[in-house]
Amino acid sequence: MAFIRGISIVLLVCSVSYTYVLLGDDEPTADITWPSEYYFKGQIVDVYNGLVQPFRIWYSAEYNRSRMELYDGEINSYYVTSSENERGGVYKILTITTGNLTNVEQCIYMSSDRDTNDFLPDTSDMNNTGSYDFNGRVIHEWKRTMEEDGEYRLEDTLLVYRTEYGVDVPVQFDQKKYGMEEGRLQQHSVTEFYDYKPSVSNDDLEIEDEDECEIVGTDFRSNLKFLHPAISLDVDIAFDGYRNHHNKKYKTKEIELRKAIFHKNWRLVVDHNRKNLGYTLAMNQYADRTDEELQYLTGTRPSRPDSKATHTFHSMEVVDELADQLPEEFDLRLKGVMRPIKQQGDCGSCWAFSSTAAVEGAISYDLGGRDVDLSEQSLVDCAWGYDNFGCMGGSLNDVFRYILDHGIPADVDYGQYKAENGKCHVQNLTSIFKIRGFGKVNRNSINSMKLALNKYGPVTVSVMASPNMKLYSSGIFYDDYCEGGYVNHGVVVVGYGVRDGDLYWVVRNSWGEDWGESGHILMSAQQNNCFLLDDPYYVIV
Structure with missing residues (x-):
């Protein structure tokens, strides 16, 4: 389970080794304040299958737009908040191979009334546990520990530094998942952020030839291949399509629970199918239910x-x-x-x-x-x-x-x-x-x-x-x-x-x-x- 606002990245990743020195005299920050506009580069490394996932992210609350590139631009997603002047949804620029093996770019559009993606980690329930020196910069450490029904223990560690303008910049987000019954580490992921820039231009967030993007239909199974479980708005769109495809009827208070289970199973399906183990999994009618249910x-x-x-x-x-x-x-x-x-x-x-x-x-x-x-x-x-x-x-x-x-x-x-x-x-x-x-x-x-x-x-x-x-x-x-x-x-x-x-x-x-x-x-x-x-x-x- 992940705690990331906008982008929920949970991959099995080894941590990067840093040398930290506790600064006893440094005052911890009272709370984390994310910038309202930013650009980052970063990467995620899956230690179990050797997968390296580089990314770039752009976000602007002013423009009501955000953008994420995966694998050096092979997957490029633009997110737009609906307004009187703009239709909301996600635009994806994909590289498609034709019958004669020529690579061409294709733009598709999926409608959505969801808010713009903010990709930085959700910091709710995190506590400041100290400050460290890293290359002459004061790094503040925040931690959160949670348990899921006595089955798992989740330990999240977030490292940030504060700029002179009073906003915090993420450096590393470390997530660990322990099986309570087995008493062992089951997952370990680290998301690293580099090259922070405090502003983005409108050109960074504009889709070229937006009107020519193909509007995809409502078929859940066909659309799923265009979406990514590491992106929050994609999860929302996929879950909405799943509900319609399987005619799922939920009580209002259980919608978020069902979406969380759906998201967990989607990550399981993607991770499993990536390993080529001889059989595939799919988001079928049981993907919104726990094993116990x-x-x-x-x-x-x-x-x-x-x-x-x-x-x-x-x-x-x-x-x-x-x-x-x-x-x-x-x-x-x-x-x-x-x-x-x-x-x-x-x-x-x-x-x-x-x-x-x-x-x-x-x-x-x-x-x-x-x-x-x-x-x-x-x-x-x-x-x-x-x-x-x-x-x-x-x-x-x-x-x-x-x-x-x-x-x-x-x-x-x-x-x-x-x-x-x-x-x-x-x-x-x-x-x-x-x-x-x-x-x-x-x-x-x-x-x-x-x-x-x-x-x-x-x-x-x-x-x-x-x-x-x-x-x-x-x-x-x-x-x-x-x-x-x-x-x-x-x-x-x-x-x-x-x-x-x-x-x-x-x-x-x-x-x-x-x-x-x-x-x-x-x-x-x-x-x-x-x-x-x-x-x-x-x-x-």
């Missing part, structure tokens, strides 16, 4: 060891014998046996959705493509006697025990899904789909999973839904975060494939078609990623 997306509990499957899977000797006969790639979606992706909503019913998808797919696979749409709501309402708890979660083997004993009705017969616990009313239904049994795939065996998919159809599994999984967009997902965690989410494996020599599972989720790759995630088969092979079950129809 998104616990409702999960809800699958580990299977009880005393709850036995009714069907015995092949021994490892048989699996090894059949392994060479299995196809290199296999996808039940291409065989037309999987129904469209569903959305579980604000209910921890993933266990019900993964179970119905497995039964639907097994029936369709066995009958050559018969379309069956079964009722998740009936499981939420009726399976309590089998150690399942509606929207508060369930386990995969227990729900199959319920379906084995009582069957499951079609969605059209039982009634629409409510994303709430309801009253069970299967007693009066006559059209019930039955299964003959269910089996458990050999634990932690890739070939056993492949064989089960080819022979029986979809396989339900329990995985750990990590924070990155909730923002997953595309690519082969492998997350070290799962190490040392636990399973909490029920999904369905519907196939497997190979990309660049890496085996992956095609996994069906219940978070809607807008999430991931049309509602699916490609999960790496390496090292039992996120415990996918711990608890796999298939259905016998």
Whole structure:
């Protein structure tokens, strides 16, 4: 989390080494007073991936304009406050490569009624902790320490000097983030400011050929590539577009909270995608929620060891014998046996959705493509006697025990899904789909999973839904975060494939078609990623 007025720069940066000498006789400044007009050069260095981000900034309260250049002008942003004579918004000068690899400049405009960007740090709640000598200049040190819900401790240190005109000039802004549970430094960023000038000209802030700038539309996903999470007004514009795109309705008092969470997740997405780890993240419908709030997306509990499957899977000797006969790639979606992706909503019913998808797919696979749409709501309402708890979660083997004993009705017969616990009313239904049994795939065996998919159809599994999984967009997902965690989410494996020599599972989720790759995630088969092979079950129809 950052505390910067106008530009919130939080990158993982090593600090610059200075030699400080405490001046005991120097009187600390009573408060920080930023200049109303300024020019700075600066840079940000990301120590974890070696990224160096040089910038230049201009600001004028008189002109109601500001400007920021990143990477020596490759990204050039102008901010204008709306008035009677001027339209407010951001103008971005970008370098676009044409089809014949020619670089041309393009200007785009996005409207906004936000105030002009002031890029200097927010100094609220900072305390003066001393003065230091640096190259003969008195530097005043200000600090702030805050905690976020007992999870993180934030330590900010700001170094400034005061000019003869009574305004303060920033030298360095140091930000540290500690994980309270791990007791270690998680992020460290330093923003450095150079070449201060106390005035700017109108020419510094004017956009050349402003009237020729292309006005972009309102498509959130398209516009996001033109915006930067290090710039406050860009965050405002992106958040407004996000709200409209996903039709988000907030209470007035929660808007700033949602924007802060959105901003934090946006930085996470940008930082992750920059590392080229094999999969990408995106600002999806869950980007304005914390991990704690998104616990409702999960809800699958580990299977009880005393709850036995009714069907015995092949021994490892048989699996090894059949392994060479299995196809290199296999996808039940291409065989037309999987129904469209569903959305579980604000209910921890993933266990019900993964179970119905497995039964639907097994029936369709066995009958050559018969379309069956079964009722998740009936499981939420009726399976309590089998150690399942509606929207508060369930386990995969227990729900199959319920379906084995009582069957499951079609969605059209039982009634629409409510994303709430309801009253069970299967007693009066006559059209019930039955299964003959269910089996458990050999634990932690890739070939056993492949064989089960080819022979029986979809396989339900329990995985750990990590924070990155909730923002997953595309690519082969492998997350070290799962190490040392636990399973909490029920999904369905519907196939497997190979990309660049890496085996992956095609996994069906219940978070809607807008999430991931049309509602699916490609999960790496390496090292039992996120415990996918711990608890796999298939259905016998």
